[in-house]
Structures are given as C-alpha cells and as structure tokens.
Amino acid sequence: MNRLSGYFFQRPKLVTLLLLSLPMIYMLVVYLGSLVSLLVNSFYYLEEFTGLVVKEFTLGTYAQLLKPTNLGIFRRTAGMALAVTVMDAIVAFPLAYYIAKFASPRLRTYLYIAVTLPLWSSYLVRVYAWKLILSKEGIVSWFVDLFHMNFALDWILSIPGVGGSSLSLSPLGMFIAFCYIWLPYMIVPIQTALERVPKSLLEASSDLGATPSQTFRNVILPLAFPGVVAGSIFTFSLTMGDFIVPQSLGTSRFFIGQAVYSYQGTAGNIPLAAAFTMGPVVIMIVYLLIARKLGAFDAL
Amino acid sequence: MPSKSQGDKASFGLTLGAIGTLLFLHVPLMIIFLYSFTTDEATYTFPLPGFTTKWFGEALKRTDLWDALTLSLKVATLSTIAALILGTLAAAAVYRSDFFGRDAVSFLLVLPIALPGIVTGIALRSAIGSLSIPFTFWTIVIGHATFCVVVVYNNVLARFRRMSGSQIEASMDLGANSFQTFRHVVLPNIGTALLAGGMLAFALSFDEVIVTTFTAGQQSTLPIWIFSQLVRPRDRPVTNVVATIVILITFLPIFFAQKISAESSESEGGSK
Incomplete structure (x- = not known):
C-alpha cells in the first residue's frame, strides 16, 4: 500500500x-x-414512402426547415422566449434588488433559498399548478367574474396569437407559466450583479445631486444589466427547448420543442427532429457570444 | 460583504414589489395543496365545492403510481451514485493540477444543463437508436447521469477550493500514505459537499422529464406519469394528491442541501 x-x-x-x-x-x-x-443524423433523410431513415448525406432535411410552417414555428418560439425574458427581468428586479441591498444576512439566506428551492423541485408540478389556476372554472375565472371583468377576458382571449379557447389553452397562459417557471433563473444573476455594486457608488450619486430615480436609471440599472443578460441566457434557452408547457397549456400551433418531440416520436423522423434542434443550438451559440460581449459571464 | 448603515430601509414600493414577486413564486404551489382536498372529480372548480381527504387513500391504492414512484427512486439513486463518483473524480483532478484543457473539462460537464433539455434528449435518443440498444431502465439512468455530474462537481470543487492544502501536507508529513490521507483528511472535509451535491443530483433526476421522455421505452417514471395527466387529465383528484406529495417529499432534502450550499458560500465570501 x-x-x-x-x-x-x-x-x-x-x-x-x-x-x-x-x-x-x-x-x-x-x-x-x-x-x-x-x-x-441531421444530414440523413427520411424516405417518405418506406418511412425509413436513409443514411446518405443530404442537405434536404435542412431545406425542409425553410418551409413557411417550420419558419413560423421558429418565429413563434423565439418570440415567446423573448417576451418571457423581458417579463421575467421586470418581475425579478424588485426582489433581486431587495435581497442584494436591503435584506439582513440572515434574511438573505432564507430569501435565497426561497428563490432557488423551486429550481430543484417539482418542475411538472409547477406547470400543473397553472393548469389548475388558469382553467375555465378555476381561480382566475372566479376573480374575473367577481369583478365583472368577463368582457375584458373574452376580449383578450379573442386576440389571435395571444388568446385561445380558455386561459389554460392559450399562448397567454403559456406565457404566464413560462414566466413563472424560469423566474428564479433571472432573480439569482441580477442579485449577484447588484451585490457587487458598492454602496459608496450610490451615496456618491446622491451626494452629487441625483434624485433616487436618477440614481436608479443612471447607476443601478447599467450595473445590473450584465446580470439581466446572464439571467436571459437561461430564460431564453429554457423557453426555446421546452415542450412540456406548450403541450400542456398551448394550442395546436407548434413550438420548437413540440415539433422535435412529435417528429421523432410518431413520425420516426429523427433526421428532421435533429435538424430542428440545430435551430436552438445555433440561436443559443449566437446568443452566448453576444452575452459574453455584454459581460454576462462575470455575473454568473 | 456590504456593510449596512443604520436607517437604511427599502422604499415602500420596492418592499411591495419584492413581496409580490415572492408570493408569485410560492402561492401557486399552495393552491395545489388546497385542490388535493377537493370533492370535485371532473373539473377544477373554484371555490372548492367541498372538502375531503379520501383522494389520499385512493392514490395509495393505485399500483401504477407505486410502480412509477419505485422506478423514479431507483433511477435517481443510481444516477446519484454515478454522479457522485464521476463528479468527485473530475473535481479532484481539476483542483489538484493546472493541466491543459481544464476549462474544456468544466465546459463539457456544464453542457448537458446549459443546452436545452430537448437537445440532450434527442441526441441521446438518436445515439441509442443508431446503436440499436433497446430503451430500458439503464438508458434512463445513463441519460440522467450526464446532467447530474455537474451538480456534484460544482459542490465538491467549491469545497476543495476552500480546504487548505496544508492539511493534506500535514497528514503526509505525519506519515499517512495517500489512501489514508484521502480516508481520514479529504473525505471528512468534503463530506457535506458530497451530501449537498448528492441530494441536489437526486432531486434533479427525480424531477426530470424532458430527457426521460426520449430515453425511456415503455417505462413510466413519476414525472412521466404526471406529464401524461397534464396532457390528458383522467384522474384529476389523484393527480392533485400526487403533486402535493411530490412537493412535500422533495421540500426538506432540497431545503437542507440549499442551506449547506448557501452557508458554505457565505463563509467563503466572508473569508475573501
């Protein structure tokens, strides 16, 4: 030994x-x-008649991605990912700012756990919660009814691309669920970025005559921005690759994740599914390169 | 650590916003608790038409649920063991020397959770499919282990970096060989990091659904069971109960794992 x-x-x-x-x-x-x-596999193709994958090099599978329906799927998914990212940044900010600058160390530990706990558990259960809340006979409808706002809800649900037959089966419902599930990924990096802003900087700003709102706009926001970009990497990437939320709360209009899931599953078209996933991969690589330019990796 | 001056308080609007965000994060889960006691079988009517605890009993009698739960626990256990071994080895290697390609190792380990789950899922599916390996219990475990490794790796590496190298040197100077040093000095030091990393890896595997749908054959893990209910709700009351139970059994381990991690990063920050 x-x-x-x-x-x-x-x-x-x-x-x-x-x-x-x-x-x-x-x-x-x-x-x-x-x-x-x-x-x-993405360079192979599926023989339409036999339904078998032909192992010969072709760019034909990628060409299929350029069909209008498939381009629509990319546009829809990227749009949703962008909307979710912006909304999460807005919702995350107050809590992140509070934890970073005002909470006592003890409270900070508990708030941090309260924020990150949902990251590790019950992803599906949390999607399920929105199915309950948004359903036609559920809590949101009850409140809407209580305040006699049914006309407003009906109007929102009638907007194409936003509404659907009910909140729990509409792009709006998906949007809410996505914002909810990925929110912790946005809070943590913003908090980290804000914790690095020295108090003296804020004091200097107010000593030089800035009002609190000017300090917020000209000092805090620019310094928090790398944190927002870091958080957006997660919210954007996760929204783009998800098929659970669209499948559970969405309409029949596909998102990237669902397209991949159904092409490989029922159709057995692994090449097309593979080519489809290259979309998010390429978008994410470009996104990461831009994020690095904006200093997001220092905030991780 | 930023020092706080007296009378430094958050504005009313900010406090309200922070509380609002916190409620948004946690109230939906409480609503599930509420619904697990509903007497309503076919819809999600609110306010609840009545209270009952009978669905807990109903859920316990369901064999498909027990099978799914058992499968999930087995998969999570094996994935965690694999992650503990692979993650600790990688962390030790990265910590002890400054070899070429160190960043590449970290990058490769992070990749499975950095890329969308669907990419990992379909990649594994196409690879397993081209090798004509049947989709079984083991393919689920192999898939889960890929993204669990990084959790253990991060926790253990952070602990190694806090541990002073002089302890190891002292042990060697006092005549212990490498194996004795590992057993009596290194292992006790990284013990809680292994515990935290292991619990988080377990939670991650227990909860995973996206990669699992691609690497599972006919087997149904608990998340897959819940997902099927999400798409086509057949047993609403039982699903409510299952959701409640999942929240309850994952809460405590994750809470403690997070506390261990948070406390060790706090003390790390303090020593800087």
Missing part, C-alpha cells in the same frame, strides 16, 4: 490522468458522442 502510494506521489500527472479518465470517458463517449450522432 505504501509503495503504491509513493509511486503515485511521484507521478502527479498520472494521478490527474487517472482521476480524469473515468468522468471524461463517460462524458466524451456518452454525451459528446450523442451530440455528434445528432449532428450526423
């Missing part, structure tokens, strides 16, 4: 290599291998 220990002690590089070999083999073979297989 001691001789073995001494042998390793004199060869630190070998030890590092040994430690690293198992996790790296796993990640390279299973994960990276799968991603490569996905990429390769």
Whole structure:
C-alpha cells in the first residue's frame, strides 16, 4: 500500500490522468458522442414512402426547415422566449434588488433559498399548478367574474396569437407559466450583479445631486444589466427547448420543442427532429457570444 | 460583504414589489395543496365545492403510481451514485493540477444543463437508436447521469477550493500514505459537499422529464406519469394528491442541501 502510494506521489500527472479518465470517458463517449450522432443524423433523410431513415448525406432535411410552417414555428418560439425574458427581468428586479441591498444576512439566506428551492423541485408540478389556476372554472375565472371583468377576458382571449379557447389553452397562459417557471433563473444573476455594486457608488450619486430615480436609471440599472443578460441566457434557452408547457397549456400551433418531440416520436423522423434542434443550438451559440460581449459571464 | 448603515430601509414600493414577486413564486404551489382536498372529480372548480381527504387513500391504492414512484427512486439513486463518483473524480483532478484543457473539462460537464433539455434528449435518443440498444431502465439512468455530474462537481470543487492544502501536507508529513490521507483528511472535509451535491443530483433526476421522455421505452417514471395527466387529465383528484406529495417529499432534502450550499458560500465570501 505504501509503495503504491509513493509511486503515485511521484507521478502527479498520472494521478490527474487517472482521476480524469473515468468522468471524461463517460462524458466524451456518452454525451459528446450523442451530440455528434445528432449532428450526423441531421444530414440523413427520411424516405417518405418506406418511412425509413436513409443514411446518405443530404442537405434536404435542412431545406425542409425553410418551409413557411417550420419558419413560423421558429418565429413563434423565439418570440415567446423573448417576451418571457423581458417579463421575467421586470418581475425579478424588485426582489433581486431587495435581497442584494436591503435584506439582513440572515434574511438573505432564507430569501435565497426561497428563490432557488423551486429550481430543484417539482418542475411538472409547477406547470400543473397553472393548469389548475388558469382553467375555465378555476381561480382566475372566479376573480374575473367577481369583478365583472368577463368582457375584458373574452376580449383578450379573442386576440389571435395571444388568446385561445380558455386561459389554460392559450399562448397567454403559456406565457404566464413560462414566466413563472424560469423566474428564479433571472432573480439569482441580477442579485449577484447588484451585490457587487458598492454602496459608496450610490451615496456618491446622491451626494452629487441625483434624485433616487436618477440614481436608479443612471447607476443601478447599467450595473445590473450584465446580470439581466446572464439571467436571459437561461430564460431564453429554457423557453426555446421546452415542450412540456406548450403541450400542456398551448394550442395546436407548434413550438420548437413540440415539433422535435412529435417528429421523432410518431413520425420516426429523427433526421428532421435533429435538424430542428440545430435551430436552438445555433440561436443559443449566437446568443452566448453576444452575452459574453455584454459581460454576462462575470455575473454568473 | 456590504456593510449596512443604520436607517437604511427599502422604499415602500420596492418592499411591495419584492413581496409580490415572492408570493408569485410560492402561492401557486399552495393552491395545489388546497385542490388535493377537493370533492370535485371532473373539473377544477373554484371555490372548492367541498372538502375531503379520501383522494389520499385512493392514490395509495393505485399500483401504477407505486410502480412509477419505485422506478423514479431507483433511477435517481443510481444516477446519484454515478454522479457522485464521476463528479468527485473530475473535481479532484481539476483542483489538484493546472493541466491543459481544464476549462474544456468544466465546459463539457456544464453542457448537458446549459443546452436545452430537448437537445440532450434527442441526441441521446438518436445515439441509442443508431446503436440499436433497446430503451430500458439503464438508458434512463445513463441519460440522467450526464446532467447530474455537474451538480456534484460544482459542490465538491467549491469545497476543495476552500480546504487548505496544508492539511493534506500535514497528514503526509505525519506519515499517512495517500489512501489514508484521502480516508481520514479529504473525505471528512468534503463530506457535506458530497451530501449537498448528492441530494441536489437526486432531486434533479427525480424531477426530470424532458430527457426521460426520449430515453425511456415503455417505462413510466413519476414525472412521466404526471406529464401524461397534464396532457390528458383522467384522474384529476389523484393527480392533485400526487403533486402535493411530490412537493412535500422533495421540500426538506432540497431545503437542507440549499442551506449547506448557501452557508458554505457565505463563509467563503466572508473569508475573501
């Protein structure tokens, strides 16, 4: 045992290599291998008549993405992701600001846990909660009825692209559920960014005659911005790749996640599903490059 | 750590906004609690027409639920064990030396949770499919392990960085060999980090649905069972009960894991 220990002690590089070999083999073979297989599959195509995947190189599958219906799916999904991101930034800000600047250390720990707890648990249950709340006979309808606002709800539900047969089956309902589920991902980075703003900076601003709202606009907001961008990486990416929310609360108009899910499932068209996922991957890479320019990675 | 001057208080509007956001985060879950006691079988009527506890009994009698729960627990246990081993090894390697490609290792480990779950899911599906491996319990575990590793890795690496290297040197100087040092010095030090990372990895696996729908065959994990109810609600009252139970059993482990992580990052910040 001691001789073995001494042998390793004199060869630190070998030890590092040994430690690293198992996790790296796993990640390279299973994960990276799968991603490569996905990429390769996206260059194959599905023979329409036989329903079998033909393993020949083609760009035809990618060409199918340019069909108007598929472009519509991309546009719809990216639009939703953008709307959710903006809304989450607005809703997250007050709480993030409060935790970063006003909460006592003890309260801060508990508020932090209150924010991050939902990240780890019950993703589906939280989607389910909105199914209950937004349903036709549910709580929101009850309140709307109580205040005699039915005409307003009906009007909103009649707007194409926003409404649907009921709140729990409409893009608006999806929007609310998405905002709710990804909100913690926005709060944490904004809080981190704000915690780094020294108090003296805010005091200097007010000493120089700025009103609180001027300080907020000209000092706090610009410094919180990298945090917002960091949070937006999550809200944007997660909204784009999700199929649970559209499937549960959406209409028959597809989102990227659903398209991938149904092409590979019932149709067995793995090439098209693979090509479809390259959309979010490319969008996310571009997004990450822009985010890095804006300093988002320092706020993570 | 920012010091606070006396009389430094948040404005009324900000406090209200913060409380509003906090309520938005937590009230919906409480509504599920409420609904698990409803007498309404076919819809989600509010206010509840009546109170009953009979659905808890009904849910306990359902064998499909027990099967799904057992499968989820088995998958989460195995994925967590795999993540603990792989994540700790990777963290140790990255901590102890400054080798070329260190950032690449971190990047590769983070990738499964940074990319949308659907990418990981369909990638695994196409790979498993092209190798003609049947979709079984093991393919679910393999999929889950890929994104659980990073949680353990992050927790353990953070702990390694806080641990002073002199402890290890002292142990070696006092005549312990590498294995004894690992057993008696390193392991006790990273114990709570392993616990926190392990619990979070378990929670992540127990709750996962997107990757699972692609890597599972006919098996139904608990999240898949809930998802099927979301799309086509058949057993609304039982689903309400299941949702409530899931919240209850995941709450405590995650709460404590978060507290361990939060406290160790607090003390880390304090020592800077």
